[in-house]
Amino acid sequence: MADQREWTASAPAIGGWPAPAAAHLALNNLGGFDWDLDGGRLHLDPVALRVLDLDPEEFAGSPAALLSRLPPEEADGIDRALAVALKEGQSSWSVYFRVTRDDGHRGWIHARGRIVRDSAGRACRIIGIVSDSTDEVAQAADCVRREEAHPDSEHNLVVEVTASLSEAVTVRDVTAALTAHRRLDRLGIASLFLGMVEGGRIRVVSDAEVDSWVPALEYTRLEDGFPMSEVVQTLEPRFITSPEEFARRYPKLWPHIEPLGASAAAYLPLIAQGKPIGALGLIYRHKYSFTPQERNLLIALSGSIAQSLQRAVLFDQEHDIAQGLQNAMLPRSIPRIPGAQLAVRYRSARLARDIGGDWYDVVAMPGGRVAAIIGDVQGHDTHAAAVMGQLRIALRAYAAEGHPPATVMARGSRFLCELDTDRFATALYAQVDPQTGRTCVVRAGHIDPLVRHADGSCSRLSTNGGLPLGLSAQFGQLDYPVTQTELDPGDTLLMFTDGLVERPGTDLDDGLRRLTKALSDGPQGVQQLADHISSVMGAPGTDDDMALLLLRRDTDAAPQPARRLHQHVGPGDPQALVAARGMIREAMTSWGIPERLDDAELAADELITNALVHTDGGAVLTVRMMPDTTRRVRIEVHDLASNWPRRREPGDGETSGRGLLLVDQLADAWGVEPHGSGKSVWCEFRSPASSGSTLTAPPGTPSAG
Incomplete structure (x- = not known):
């Protein structure tokens, strides 16, 4: 132990509360020094002199006077430490050295200070403190001995x-x-x-x-x-x-x-x-x-x-591998739907092979409508993923054919029941018309969707539900109830699987409350909102996969005036055909496209005649203005026959086969689409004012060239 001589600072050094910095140093035996490197001067305050055991009257105020009192090896150590600090451009200097006091006791001194440099960056002074570190060195040595012993x-x-x-x-x-x-x-x-x-x-x-x-x-x-x-x-x-x-x-x-x-x-x-x-x-x-x-x-x-x-x-x-299989079963992209914004997210389960059967899909339907589907096949394995892929494609096909939502789910249930599997699936199907906001929802054992309204409030969309897909066909309960509602401009529909809200040991209602808050607090953009929900609710490391689908009706999708007219044309009813021509004439005149009236009437005659001649039963004529900026009118003729018309080149003596050639020449575009149990043959006429726009026929349209 060092010879710690007792001493007491005078009362003025301590002062009032709090104590001045000088008292902090003095009471803890910390002395100050100022080393003038250029002038070769060294100032030591009274505490520093006490720490170094120097008599103020004997100290000459130079570094040499101090170094001469130290053993040669200690003085050399101070010089080396200073040289290294100055050479390496350090901002501080620190050194330990031993001193022998007048009473013969040896102790350790620690000197450290800040190196002050002039405007040229050259070191000119060192200002710092010195302290008696004998006890610290002894304690450090004791720690080293204990470490070596263990x-x-x-x-x-x-x-x-x-x-x-x-x-x-x-x-x-x-x-x-x-x-x-x-x-x-x-x-x-x-x-x-x-x-x-x-x-x-x-x-x-x-x-x-x-x-x-x-x-x-x-x-x-x-x-x-x-x-x-x-x-x-x-x-x-x-x-x-x-x-x-x-x-x-x-x-x-x-x-x-x-x-x-x-x-x-x-x-x-x-x-x-x-x-x-x-x-x-x-x-x-x-x-x-x-x-x-x-x-x-x-x-x-x-x-x-x-x-x-x-x-x-x-x-x-x-x-x-498992995640790649799962992702391969999901749609690679979702279509762009005029009047709606869509975002989807999927996250696989954490466990390696325990992928699930969660899926989502978005189908563009005739008339500007959109079908949004989300579901979950029972199980967490590759078989669940394989069944999911087959079921997703089947539901997509039924929706694209134009079947009503309840029919889509009933056929999907029957399809799953006929597969060689013991799995069932929950699903939620929503058919939305972005222009009117009309929404039809069918639920098969799934969780109800949520809606975030334009004002930021959120609510649960309560729907009537049926049995999960597969089970409803097995028990003969294929009549799925349809819940009809309306999305106002700016409303956002959230569809999700249970992996987003369910956690082992927690209540489902707690998860739904957390999801509702995340939906309410999230950003406005649907992509950013999807990321926010995934981040808040995703909880990486869970043993279940999850999928979510967001559909927002655009804020500028204000209710449109009625621009869709229907007319049933029965077989052997010439007055119905006359009424159909009149409906086309009035519609195109009121919609501001009278220039194409003659072409539209003639093409509609051909389509209606084909439907009456080549199919059993009547036909339904639909005339509507398309909901975009191209100003085009679509004429559709829907019948219940499954055979599709095809364009052919008739011979000189033939009296049939020229109808579709005529439609091809008159219309800007034409095609055939599945529609429920039958088909819909359509043609479009563009306003001359929008002649610069390009019409794109949907996939599956017969070639007009």
Whole structure:
């Protein structure tokens, strides 16, 4: 222990509350100094003189007067520390040295100060403090002795890292268990590198120090002569015990390692089932040897890491395959629907093979309507995903044919029941007309949708439901009720699967309340809103997949005046045909396209005549203005026959076969679409004022060329 002589600061030095800075220093035996490097002067305050055991009358105020009282080796140490600080451009200076007091006791002094530089950047003064550090040095030495008596730091590291690795599932979890460990600094490890063998190369997948990441060395070949390559090829660890050895053995790597202050390194092969799968690199500071015990513990650590890494790689591979299968079953894109904004999100389950049967789909329907479908096939395996893919395509086909929503669900249930599977599926089907907001919803054992209104409030859309798909066909209950509602401009419909709101051990209503709040608090844009909901409700790491679909009716989709007219034309009813022509004439005149009236009447005559001649029963004529900026009128003739018309070239003596040729010449576009149990043949006429617009026929339209 140091000879701490008792002394007391005078009352004026302490003053009132709080004590001045000078009292803080004086009461804790901290003295101040000011070292003038240019003038060779050294000022020591009374406390500094007391700490250094100097008589104020004997101290001449120069550095030399102080250094002459120290042993030569201590004076040399002060000079070396100062020279290094000035040479390296440091902003501070610190040194420990020993002094022998007049009574013969030896103690440690710690001097530290800030280096002051002039306008040219040249060091001119050092201003700092000195203190008696004898007790601190003794305590530090005692800690070192205790550490040497119990050399288990490396062992504790192995135990703690192994415990962390036991919970690792993915490769990311393994790297986090290694790089996030707080004991690395205590063991003097400057950086940790984890590399994986991939196709004759080593890829560095993790680095504990961001500053030491070298993108050019992320991938290296096994023959490039790097330490990781050597240990992978030889299956033997490599221990490096000096910077000189590192620079000599690996000259290409050393320039990237030197800035870390490396003094030693350990490179360990990661071997699983007798094959190298990667390598571990540990870069140390202030370490110059590895004891046999340390080497054995590090080798044991590499074994634990190898086993965990192999499990994680297999998990990631299985998960990628399963997720790829699931994503392949989902639609690659969703259509753009005039008057509506759509966003979809899907997240697979965390468990590798436990993908689910969640899906979504969006179908553009005749008349500008849109069908939105979301559902969940029972089970979490590849069979559920396969059934989901078949069911999704079947429902899409039924919807695209124009069947009513209840019919779509009934046919989907019958389709699933006829598959060679014991699975059922819940589903929610919404058919929306963005122009009018009219919405028809059918629910098959699924969760009700939510609606965020234009004012930001949210509500649950209560719907009448039927049995899940597959079960309703099995029990003969295929009459699905239809819930009709209306979406106002700016309203957003949210459809989702139970994986978004259900959590093990929690109540479903709690999840729905959280989802309602996330929907209400989310941003305005549907894409940003979908991201927000996924972030708040997604909770990565759950054992269920989830899907969500957002449909927003545009705020400018104000209710349109009636621009759709219908007329039934029965067989053998000439007056109905006359009335149909009159309806076309009045519609096109009132809609401001009288220039195309003659063409439209003649083409409609041909389509109606074809329907009456070539099919049984009557036909329904529909005339409507398309809801876009092209100003075009569509004429549709719907019949109950399944045979599609085809254009052909008639001979000179034939009296039939010229109807569709005439329609092709008169109309800007024409085509055929499935419509419920029959078909709809249509043609379109564009206003001359919009002649610059381009009409695009939907897929499946017969060639008009």
